[in-house]
Amino acid sequence: MAWKSVPLGEVVSVSIETVEIDPTAAYQMAGVYSFGRGLFRREPLSGAETSYKRFHKLSEGMIVLSQLKAWEGAIALVDKRHADCFLSTQFPTFRCDSVSADSEFIAWFLRLPSVWERLRQGARGMGARRDTVSPTKFLELEIPLPSLDEQHAIAQRLNYVEAHLQERATVLQALERETRAMLQNAFNKIVEGADYRPLGEVAPLVRRPVEVELDGEYPELGVRSFGKGTFHKPVLTGADVGNKRLFEIHDGDLLFNIVFAWEGAIAVPGEKDHQRVGSHRFLTCVPEPELATATFLRYYLLSPEGLHKIGTASPGGAGRNRTLGIKKAEQITVPVPSLEAQLGFDKLCALADEIQTIRAETAKEADALLPAMLHQIFEQQSSASAAPAGKTGNVVSLPVPSGRSEVDSRFKEAVLVAAIIKAFHEEGGQPLGNFRLQKAVYFARRFLGETVLDGEYLRKAAGPYNPTMRYSGGIKVALDKNWITPASGKYGPGHSPGAAIGEAQSWMDKYNFTQAAAWVRDKFKFKQKDIWELLATIDYAMLALSHQGTNPTSQAVLSYIDQDPEWHPKIAKLGLTEPAIQNAMVELESLFPAAIGAK
Structure with a gap:
């Protein structure tokens, strides 16, 4: 209505x-x-x-x-x-x-x-x-303003989503608190009666100087305070570095930012941080493999006792003038329980970090979900097709997803590919990789109202995958027409708009693909690759079940993925459980509200 x-x-x-x-x-x-x-x-x-x-x-x-x-x-x-x-x-x-x-x-x-x-x-x-x-x-x-019945239905749906998001957040917060308490109890037990030795003996300082070249590129690493881990700074050129000394940082180091160590700027870099660089203000200590692990030492140094010692070893004035002295850092005493006990504790730390990551990602997605639903309901749906104003005011109709813009040929698929590459290029100027391009085309087709993609896309390790798109379909045609071109950026290889992209614009407008491409970009540009894969996988499974005549509940979706040899590993990779799938289904309902009714 x-x-x-x-x-x-x-x-x-x-x-x-x-x-x-x-x-x-x-x-x-x-x-x-x-x-x-x-x-x-x-x-x-x-x-x-x-x-x-x-x-x-x-x-x-x-x-x-x-x-x-x-x-x-x-x-x-x-x-x-x-x-x-x-x-x-x-x-x-x-x-x-x-x-x-x-x-x-x-x-x-x-x-x-x-x-x-x-x-x-x-x-x-x-x-x-x-x-x-x-x-x-x-x-x-x-x-x-829709009809009163529709107002009731919309309000109930939004109330339901908000209540379930709050419930999940509460459960995850409680789980994280319990895990941290368990971690502290385990730590207290293994350090009881342990010997204390100077940090310089347990994890000596190791410097890896970098030879800076004027035309070189040097990705910097940062360390957040309060034990919040590492982060990636922009890439420096040799000209940016100037006379500054740089040192290489490796996966598994015990890393200190000496300016803020007293407030917990201590971290253990991971695989994604390996071989990034830091200035002379970043100390890299490497634990002796028979004595200690970096994760255990970090936990101790971030404890009240450890931070007190770090603070004592950081002379200077109040606040930002305090700096951890290298010699004083080497003299800080740390507990050294058995290596076996430390390795067991590291596993518990990994579990706690995983739970914290899940909670953070869930909170991030939840924070974005309700605003997205509100935007769709009140700003997209209500203004999609306004009629001329009359005596009763402006009358607007809800958009109806349909197959009018269905991608039913390789040419249309090429136009959609070009529209998506163009939309993402306009946002950040970086090439769009094949993984995201495959998923972006899938999401755009779903936005356009298509619901039979489970017959066209294959179940592959990275999620729904259309092999013809790359070798004879949309990507190949768009490349041949020079609408898109291979390119490489700071995130790796992909595609950017080609010299003839302007030729495709009239076709994009004709098929309404410009809107679909912009929608995918705006909805997914800040989401991590795992979220792209998760949503595409769950959506595909729901479509397949629906077409089989099976109600796509979270339990049915999990069973569908579990029984497929290609997709079974996703359960561990994406952390798929019924609550996680239910959470994804709530988001999919906001993205594609007319696609599938049951959850």
Whole structure:
């Protein structure tokens, strides 16, 4: 059914319950978080402690507006937990007309950053921190409004996704806490009674000077404080290096940034860090293989006892002037339990790191999922095909995924390949590798409404793979036409736009491939390769099961992958469990909402 665009004031009105303040009474105060994060409770306030004459009382179902911070998302729907709380008169309250609007649907709309920006533009004041949003400006907001039943359904779906994301986050946080506690208990046991020896004996300093050439390239490595590991800095040229001394860093070193070691800038580089470089401020110590492991030593040095010793060995003034002295570092004593015990502890550390990585990736994906769903529902779907304005306002229709732009020939596939290469090149200028190009074409075809790709794509180790695309299909045709060209960048080999890319533009527009390519780029550009593979694999399995007449539940998807000889290793590689698959399915539902109904 078509959506119509109406002023918020047509379905929401001011509804304020004012309470005169009694100096002898206590009031449970509330506050409104910015960025759409809802309400929170403040400390109770005595009526005698405030200069206000009256408060606004909250009740369930109200919408609360912070006039001071609405432009940065300080708007909330009152739930049961915050009913009967109080706010100052700077927080007007509103109610929805239940005949035409669902309050939860309205509240989700008000969590759109684009809505906050519109409020900011309409705010009055002198400078951002003094801008205020009046109730009148708030009610002038245009809102896309489907039928009441559809509003209910959308709100329930978003509530479901948010609840499950919060549940998963809580479970993973608890698991990480338990793992860290287990790790600390294990460490305490193995160091009990252990001998302490100078770090210089256990893990002596090893320098690997780099000979700098003017036309050379030198990828730098950094170390985060507070034990948060390494990170990659931009590649330096020989001219950038100048007279600075560089030293090579290897996988498995015990690495210190001497300027920030006192606040935990200590790490063990991994395979991806191998042979990167650091300045003279980076110390690389190599544990004697019969005495200690780098992971165990890092854990100790990041403990309160270890950091105290690092701090003592870092003379200097307050804050950033403290520097770990090389001689003093070598004299720091560290526990040296049996090597067998250390190796066992390293395995526990790897498990804890894996859990932390999973939680971080889950949190990252969860943080992106709801905004993506809101954008799709309120900004893409509701504005896809607006009709001319009439007496009843602008009427907009939801887009219907269909096969109208189906990639049903090698030529069309070549046009899509060219559109994707062009879109990604416009974003960062780097070539797009074959792995991501294969997946990007798959995702673009799904965006265009295709649901029979499981018959065209093969189940390969890297996920759904279309072999003809490279040797006789879209990639080959696009290369032959010089729409794309092989290229190599800092991330390795791939493809960039060719000299004749302009010839393909009219075809991209004709087939609506420009939009599809931009969608894939914007949705996936910041996702790691494993996430590309995970989502494509789960989506493919769901399609295949659906076409077989099997309900694609998370259990069915896991069984499908487990029973396929080519895909079975993915269970370990991608950490596939029913909860992980369910999480991916929630995201896929936001990406391709009309594709598959059941989970």
